[in-house]
Amino acid sequence: MNRFLLPLGAFLLLAVVLAIGIKHSPEKGVIASPLVGRPAPQFSLPALSDPARQVRSADLKGHWYLFNVWGTWCAECRAEHPVLLKVQRAGIVPLIGLDWKDDNAQAREWLAQLGNPYETVAVDASGRAAIEWGVYGAPETFLVNPQGIVVYKHVGALTDDTWAREILPRVSAVAAGS
Amino acid sequence: MLPELGHFALILALLLAALQAFFGIAGASASRERWMAAVIPAVAGQAVMVGTAVACLIAAFVSDDFSVNYVAENSNSALPLFYRVTALWGAHEGSLLLWILLLALWTVAVAIGSGRLPARFAARVLGVLGVVSFGFLLFTLATSNPFVRLDPPAPDGRDLNPILQDPGLAVHPPVLYTGYVGFAVAFAFACAAMLEGRLDQQWARWTRPWTTVAWSFLTCGIALGSFWAYYELGWGGFWFWDPVENASFMPWLVGTALVHSLAVTDKRGLFKSWTLLLAILAFSLSMLGTFLVRSGVLVSVHSFAADPMRGIFILAFLVVMIGGALTLYAWRAPLLKSAAGFELGARESFLLFNNVLLVIAAATVFAGTLAPLISDALGLGTLSVGPPYFNPTFLVSMLPLLALLSVGIHANWKRGRLKDSERTLLLSFVAAAVLGCGLALGVWAGGGLLGALGATLGVWIALSSLVDPIDRWRRGLSLPRAVLGMTVAHLGVALMVVALTTVQSFTVERDVALAADGSARVGDYEFRFAGVQPVEGPNYSGVGATVVVMRHGSQVAVLRPQKRQYWVQRQVTSETAITMHRGNNLLLALGDDLGAGRWSLRVQIRPLVSLVWLAAFIMALGGALAASDRRYHVAQAAQRAAADALGEPAR
Amino acid sequence: MRARLRPLALLVLAALLRSGGALAVDPTELPDPRLQARYVALTHELRCMQCQNESLADSPVELAADLRREVRELLLAGKSDDEVRAWMAARYGDFILFRPRYAWRNAWLWGAPGVLLLIGAVVSWRIVRQRTTLLGSDDQPVEEDPPG
Numbered sequence: 001m002n003r004f005l006l007p008l009g010a011f012l013l014l015a016v017v018l019a020i021g022i023k024h025s026p027e028k029g030v031i032a033s034p035l036v037g038r039p040a041p042q043f044s045l046p047a048l049s050d051p052a053r054q055v056r057s058a059d060l061k062g063h064w065y066l067f068n069v070w071g072t073w074c075a076e077c078r079a080e081h082p083v084l085l086k087v088q089r090a091g092i093v094p095l096i097g098l099d100w101k102d103d104n105a106q107a108r109e110w111l112a113q114l115g116n117p118y119e120t121v122a123v124d125a126s127g128r129a130a131i132e133w134g135v136y137g138a139p140e141t142f143l144v145n146p147q148g149i150v151v152y153k154h155v156g157a158l159t160d161d162t163w164a165r166e167i168l169p170r171v172s173a174v175a176a177g178s
Numbered sequence: 179m180l181p182e183l184g185h186f187a188l189i190l191a192l193l194l195a196a197l198q199a200f201f202g203i204a205g206a207s208a209s210r211e212r213w214m215a216a217v218i219p220a221v222a223g224q225a226v227m228v229g230t231a232v233a234c235l236i237a238a239f240v241s242d243d244f245s246v247n248y249v250a251e252n253s254n255s256a257l258p259l260f261y262r263v264t265a266l267w268g269a270h271e272g273s274l275l276l277w278i279l280l281l282a283l284w285t286v287a288v289a290i291g292s293g294r295l296p297a298r299f300a301a302r303v304l305g306v307l308g309v310v311s312f313g314f315l316l317f318t319l320a321t322s323n324p325f326v327r328l329d330p331p332a333p334d335g336r337d338l339n340p341i342l343q344d345p346g347l348a349v350h351p352p353v354l355y356t357g358y359v360g361f362a363v364a365f366a367f368a369c370a371a372m373l374e375g376r377l378d379q380q381w382a383r384w385t386r387p388w389t390t391v392a393w394s395f396l397t398c399g400i401a402l403g404s405f406w407a408y409y410e411l412g413w414g415g416f417w418f419w420d421p422v423e424n425a426s427f428m429p430w431l432v433g434t435a436l437v438h439s440l441a442v443t444d445k446r447g448l449f450k451s452w453t454l455l456l457a458i459l460a461f462s463l464s465m466l467g468t469f470l471v472r473s474g475v476l477v478s479v480h481s482f483a484a485d486p487m488r489g490i491f492i493l494a495f496l497v498v499m500i501g502g503a504l505t506l507y508a509w510r511a512p513l514l515k516s517a518a519g520f521e522l523g524a525r526e527s528f529l530l531f532n533n534v535l536l537v538i539a540a541a542t543v544f545a546g547t548l549a550p551l552i553s554d555a556l557g558l559g560t561l562s563v564g565p566p567y568f569n570p571t572f573l574v575s576m577l578p579l580l581a582l583l584s585v586g587i588h589a590n591w592k593r594g595r596l597k598d599s600e601r602t603l604l605l606s607f608v609a610a611a612v613l614g615c616g617l618a619l620g621v622w623a624g625g626g627l628l629g630a631l632g633a634t635l636g637v638w639i640a641l642s643s644l645v646d647p648i649d650r651w652r653r654g655l656s657l658p659r660a661v662l663g664m665t666v667a668h669l670g671v672a673l674m675v676v677a678l679t680t681v682q683s684f685t686v687e688r689d690v691a692l693a694a695d696g697s698a699r700v701g702d703y704e705f706r707f708a709g710v711q712p713v714e715g716p717n718y719s720g721v722g723a724t725v726v727v728m729r730h731g732s733q734v735a736v737l738r739p740q741k742r743q744y745w746v747q748r749q750v751t752s753e754t755a756i757t758m759h760r761g762n763n764l765l766l767a768l769g770d771d772l773g774a775g776r777w778s779l780r781v782q783i784r785p786l787v788s789l790v791w792l793a794a795f796i797m798a799l800g801g802a803l804a805a806s807d808r809r810y811h812v813a814q815a816a817q818r819a820a821a822d823a824l825g826e827p828a829r
Numbered sequence: 830m831r832a833r834l835r836p837l838a839l840l841v842l843a844a845l846l847r848s849g850g851a852l853a854v855d856p857t858e859l860p861d862p863r864l865q866a867r868y869v870a871l872t873h874e875l876r877c878m879q880c881q882n883e884s885l886a887d888s889p890v891e892l893a894a895d896l897r898r899e900v901r902e903l904l905l906a907g908k909s910d911d912e913v914r915a916w917m918a919a920r921y922g923d924f925i926l927f928r929p930r931y932a933w934r935n936a937w938l939w940g941a942p943g944v945l946l947l948i949g950a951v952v953s954w955r956i957v958r959q960r961t962t963l964l965g966s967d968d969q970p971v972e973e974d975p976p977g
Contacts, residue, residue, distance in 0.1 A: 004511040007455060008504035011462075015497050017548070020555040022473060022489040032560060034922045101891065127895040134920040136878035136892060411887075420882055446971065448960075519964025522957050530956060534949040538942065545941045549929070558934045564884075564927025566874055571942045591971040592964070687869075691856035769854025778854040 033134055033153040040067070040144045041132035045122035048099055048107055055096070055122035060144070064093045064171050067142040068118070068158070069130060071102040072110045074138040080157035081114050087163060088117035093143075093171055097121035100130050100138055143167055181246050184234030185325040191227035191278075192319060194220050195311040198285075202305020203373070206298045214301040221289045221304055224311060225282040232279050235272065235324055236263055245331035248272060248324045254337035254746050256717040264348045265338045270472055270488075271324035276351060277468075278314050280359045285311065288363055288388070295384060302370035303363075310362050313495045321488050337746035340718070346406030354399025354426060358464045360392020361429060364436065365461035365503070368454050372506040377454065377514055382444035385457070387805040389440060393433045394801035400426050401794035409756050414687065414765055414782040416790065419568040424547040425467030428540045432460045435536040437801070442529050445591060449526075450514040452533060454507060462500045463540070469496060470547075523594030528586025532579065539575040543568065580635045580675060583668070584610075584642040602645055610638030617676075618683070632679025640672035659807040667800025670793045677789035686783040689769065693776045701783045703764065704728040710768075710777065718742040720750075723768050723777065727757070734759050739768040739779070763787045853889050855897060864904050871900055871913055876925050884927065 035041075040057060047053045068084065070077040088095055097118035099107045104123060111121075124130050133142065143152040143166075151170055154162055198220035205213030235248070239262045244250040252265045252272070267276040285307045292300035318324075367385045371377040403423070408416040417423065436456040442449045473489025520526040545552075546563045553561035584606070588599035596603075614634030643665050650657055690698040692707035699705075708724040720742035727735045737755035744751070754767040762785045769778030859865040869886065875896070877888030885893050885900070896917070903913045917925045929935045 002508055002512065004451070004508040007458075008501065008508055011500055011504055012497075015493065015501075017552055017555045018469070018473075018493055018496075019490075021551040022486050022493065024554060032922060034919060127891070128899075131895060131899060131920060134922070136921065415887070418882075517963055519960045519962070519967060520957075521961050521964055526960070527957055530953055534953050538945045538949050541945055542942050545938060549938050553934075560922055560924050561929055561935065561938070562876060562924045562926055563929055563938070564874070564876070566928035567938070571939075574942045575946065593968070689854045689856045689858075767854065769856070778856045780854045 033150075035134055035142070035150045036153055038150060039148050040142070040150050041129070043122065043129045043132065045098075045124060045129055048097075048104060048111075048121035048123050051104075051123070055120055057148070060096065061146065061148050063146050065119075065144050066093050066095045066167070067098065067133070067144060068095055069098045069100050069133070069135050069138050069140045071100045071138050072106045073102065076157045077139045078114070080139055080159075081117070083158045083160060083163065084117035085115050086160070087158070093167070094119040098129065098133075099123045100135065101125065101127050143170060180234045180237050181243070181325040181327065184231040184238075185323065187227045187230040187234065188315060188319055188323075188325075191224050191231065191282075192312065192315040194224040194227060195308050195315055198224060198308030199305050199312055200308075202301045202303075202308055204305075206301040206305065206373070209298070211297075214297055217301050217304045217308075218289050220308070221282075221285050224308075225286050228275075228279050228282040231325075232266070232275060235266055235275065239263060239265060242335070243331075244333070244335055245328055246324075247326045247328045250328050250332040250335045252335065252338050254335040254717065256745065257335070257338055257343075258716050260348070261338055261343050265342070267351045268338050268342050268347065271318070271322045273351060273355075274314065274318050274322055275324055276355055277359060278311065278318065280352070280355050281307070281311055281314065281362060284356075284359055284363055288366075291388075299370055299374060302373050303366045306366040306369040307362060310366075310499065313499060317488075317491050317495060321485070321491055335746075337717070337744065340742070340744040340747060340749045340751045341410060343717075343744075344406065344410055346402065346410060350399065350402040350406050353395055353402055357392050357394075357396025357399045358426070358429065358467070360388070360395055361433060361457075361461040361464050363392060364389040364457040368457035369503055369506065372454065372503075372510040375510055375513065377443075377450050377510075379444055379447050382440050382453065386437075386440045386444060387807075389433070389457075390437055390801045390805040393430070393437055394798040394805070396426070396430050396433060397794055397798040397801065400430060401791045401798075404794075405791045408787070409754060411754075414685070414784055414787075416787070419543075419546070419563075419565050421547050422467075422471050424543050424568075425463075425470050428543055428547075429460050429463040429467065431536050431540040431543070432456055432463055435533045435540075436460050438529050438532050442526055446518050446520075446526065447516050448518050448520070449530070449533070450516060451507075451511040454511060454514070456533070456537075458500070458503045458507060462496075462503075465492075465496055465499065468492060520592050521594060523589055523596040525586065525589040525591045525594065527594070528582055528589055531582055532586070535575050535579040535582075539572060539579075542571045542575060546571070577635075580639065580671075583671070584635075584638045587642045587668070588645065603642075606641040606645065607638055610634050610641055613637045618679075626683065629679055629683040632675055632682075636672045636675035636679065638672075639675065640669055643668040643672065660804050663800045663802070663804025663807070665800070666803055667797045670796030670798075670800055673789055673796060674793035677786050677793055680786040681784055681790065684785045685787075687781070689778060689780050691772055691776055691778045693774070696776075698779075698781065700781045702729055703734070703759075703783065705766070705779070705781055707777070707779065709775070713740055713742070715742065717746065718744045721768070723779070725755070725766055725779070727759075727764060729759070735764065737764070737766040739766045741768050758788065761786055761789075853885075853887050853893060853897075855894065857901070859901060859904065867910060868900060868904055871904075871910060872897055874914075874927050875900070875917055876927055878921055878925060 042057045044054050044056045047055050066087070084095060087093065095118045097120070099121055101124065107121070107123075111118075122129070133140075137155065139157055141154045141158050142150050143154075145151050152166055154166065198217055201213045201216045201220060204210075205217065235246075237243075238246045238249050239253055240259065242249070242253070242255050242262075244253075248269070248271050252268050253262055257265070265272070267273040285304065288307065289304060292304070295303070364385055367381070367388070371381050400423075403426070404416045407418075408414070436453065436459075439449050439453040439456050443453045469489065469492045473486065473492060546567050549561050549563045553559060585596070585603060588603060589596055611634050614632075614637045615630045617637075618629040618633045647657055647661065647665050650661075686701045688698075688700050690700070690705075692698060692705075694707060694709040697704050697706040704727070706726045706728065708726060710721045710723045713720050713722040720740055722738050722740040725737045725739070726733060727737060735757045737757060739755040740753040742751050742753060743749070752767050754765050756763060756765050758764075762783055765780075765782040765784065767780040769780060771777055859868055872886035873884045875885045877883045877885055877890065877893045877896075879890045879892050880888045883893075885896050899916075900913060903916060908916070914926055914928075918930075923930060929938055931939065
């Protein structure tokens with residue numbers, strides 16, 4: 001046809017791509033994790049409550065758990081704390097905490113003051129374990145299934161909405177199926 | 179009171195822009211003289227209203243009116259007056275107002291200069307500019323009103339981002355935007371020509387000075403931004419291929435092609451549809467840049483706060499504006515055939531290659547910048563693109579261009595007669611190769627193949643550019659401004675190539691840890707650390723280090739890098755100390771306190787990096803010189819006579 | 830003045846110490862200069878996941894320092910550049926790489942310049958051929974005044 005229509009055609013195509021880009025943009029700040037669908041990283045770290053004891057990923061196999069990365073220096077973690085307490089009270093999935101690059105004494109005091117939603121807390125002083133999980137900002141929460149596979153990752157403060165819409169259905173679905 | 183006045187002024191400006199657009203375009207199509215006569219008052223009125231709005235916002239900043247949300251977000255009572263004014267364009271809403279202000283000023287300039295244009299054509303040009311103004315004003319009022327009030331007013335402001343508290347903020351955005359917005363004029367000229375269904379050499383002659391001036395401003399604006407990043411961010415980088423930088427670079431590349439294409443259309447009536455398309459493309463890329471920065475579709479250190487709502491609005495605006503222009507193009511371009519010819523070795527050929535290569539370069543940057551978006555939309559997963567992609571791919575189109583530049587300068591119009599310049603070409607190439615390789619291998623030992631290649635190309639371009647002016651001088655001929663401008667601009671290109679080559683090949687960078695009185699040797703220089711002291715400023719406090727720089731035993735400079743913490747936003751910034759010595763840029767940045775009086779420091783030696791920005795300014799100067807050539811301004815009487823002959827009322 | 834500044838300065842110093850600085854100054858150097866060169870190149874090629882548009886080499890945040898340490902250790906353990914990139918991408922996704930992977934799904938991106946050059950060459954050739962034909966034997970000179 002008219003080859004001068006090519007620029008217009010190309011532009012309209014671009015507009016479509018940009019429109020899709022806008023639609024996806026709320027998720028832009030969040031990078032998709034390559035860990036989803038793959039086995040959770042192995043770790044063996046000292047526990048916060050008793051540094052002589054080790055928290056091992058191997059021990060956690062066989063049941064669902066939520067792996068929550070936090071620190072006392074992180075404002076968003078303080079904001080999500082009430083939600084974590086609610087999750088603990090619901091008693092459906094245990095919370096395993098990873099205290100990321102933090103001060104042990106301050107962390108213990110924080111949990112004493114605000115309440116401890118975690119079944120157990122592992123201490124990552126060097127930051128190496130967090131890197132294995134692909135953590136780039138606290139708080140981050142991973143849902144791991146009984147086979148040790150990461151099924152979901154949430155970046156940012158956990159909300160009631162995320163719990164109800166993303167985490168609970170995944171846990172319940174498998175329970176209902178089996 | 180004043181903010182409401184400002185808001186009201188913007189609404190009036192919106193209405194006036196609508197009138198300007200309507201009277202301009204409809205008036206010209208219907209040949210209604212009274213309507214066309216109403217355009218200029220509308221332009222003036224809109225400019226006055228926009229100016230009023232800007233003045234109101236400045237007043238709010240200066241008087242610390244924290245009941246205005248925008249002021250509360252971007253200012254603070256401790257902020258020095260200078261930054262209180264420049265904070266006007268420190269964030270999204272205010273920078274949009276700056277856009278609109280500059281567009282109004284450009285429109286006024288065009289209106290003043292429209293005296294020598296035929297009435298219908300001028301009305302159309304101003305009308306199209308009115309459409310653009312209308313779109314931006316509507317966008318601002320609907321989604322980004324800077325006059326929104328805060329109730330109750332904030333006790334104090336959140337302060338301007340410390341990185342922006344710098345003289346660079348005063349100049350970079352205004353100059354850059356002047357360039358960006360200036361391409362709207364070329365766009366308007368193009369649309370007017372398409373609406374009229376006629377595009378000839380005269381049209382090109384009118385469009386050229388406007389486009390060249392806009393291009394000069396954009397060149398300066400980009401250079402200023404790069405220079406600002408260099409000394410403000412302090413790690414010696416001056417170009418990161420960041421999406422927002424690319425958003426300004428793409429229009430620049432296409433704008434350069436446009437400037438050259440206009441020359442061919444002016445001279446020989448050729449490349450009409452090319453020139454038309456480039457004019458549309460340059461402004462479209464400016465608009466696309468605006469979109470990318472404000473819509474949140476791309477991640478960048480540079481972008482304003484993201485908001486999908488704004489993104490949708492700008493996208494709709496883009497579709498209407500650019501879609502409309504491209505539809506006009508599809509309709510009118512087929513009629514623009516010309517029967518002129520030229521041969522392979524002719525100047526037209528080289529300008530054709532120039533156009534093609536610049537567009538390819540722009541397309542490559544485009545692909546890389548939008549790759550994450552495209553990959554995401556096509557479901558190909560997340561993709562991330564940075565300098566390791568842009569650097570090699572940009573060179574792929576630039577190296578041929580730079581090589582052809584030296585040859586093309588000697589080509590004549592229509593029949594190249596390159597055979598006549600064969601000897602000159604050969605001599606200049608050999609001289610360049612000798613000088614270039616000598617520079618690369620001798621003065622700065624090392625650098626390898628790329629260094630020698632870059633230096634040779636740069637010197638060759640310089641020599642080739644000087645051949646014609648020297649020849650004219652020898653023959654006692656005058657040197658028209660247009661030729662002088664072209665020569666200066668091309669010399670700027672040559673300098674840029676040489677500077678980039680040396681910076682890439684010979685930069686030295688090292689991080690060192692020093693105790694008081696400790697010293698480190700980097701390159702040819704010795705850096706002796708003399709300790710830190712506390713420093714205090716109007717709205718910050720911090721520590722400053724003193725470092726003595728020595729070379730071959732004698733003192734060369736004293737550098738004082740600082741680390742500052744701004745009180746309000748509590749952001750820590752590093753102020754790099756920079757000094758020049760014998761063409762080398764020495765940068766020193768203060769790192770961390772390692773305890774026991776030891777501090778870490780980053781030392782960089784960058785040879786000839788200042789020449790990069792000097793080269794850019796020389797290019798811009800060349801453009802300005804060329805645009806001021808008399809033949810664009812003279813023969814007004816002749817043009818009026820021609821317009822009269824056509825039965826058109828010239829103003 | 831000085832007496833009043835001192836407590837303030839100490840406060841500032843303390844704050845600056847904790848915030849980790851505004852620049853990614855890292856004086857640790859690898860023993861082998863070739864390894865150091867590879868380290869510098871790699872840290873410029875990897876994205877800081879927190880600041881997202883800065884490289885690991887330039888980012889001042891702690892995560893960047895931790896990741897730089899990982900790169901150093903991987904290099905000392907004898908890993909190749911590609912293995913380091915793969916290690917990072919396995920944990921953070923392709924987004925951490927500034928250099929798009931050489932994979933078929935990115936072929937359009939890496940191939941773009943070459944394809945465009947080809948198209949450009951064909952288009953140019955056709956235009957020049959057309960115009961040469963139109964030129965014919967037209968030998969009328971173009972006005973000598975300012976070329977361009």
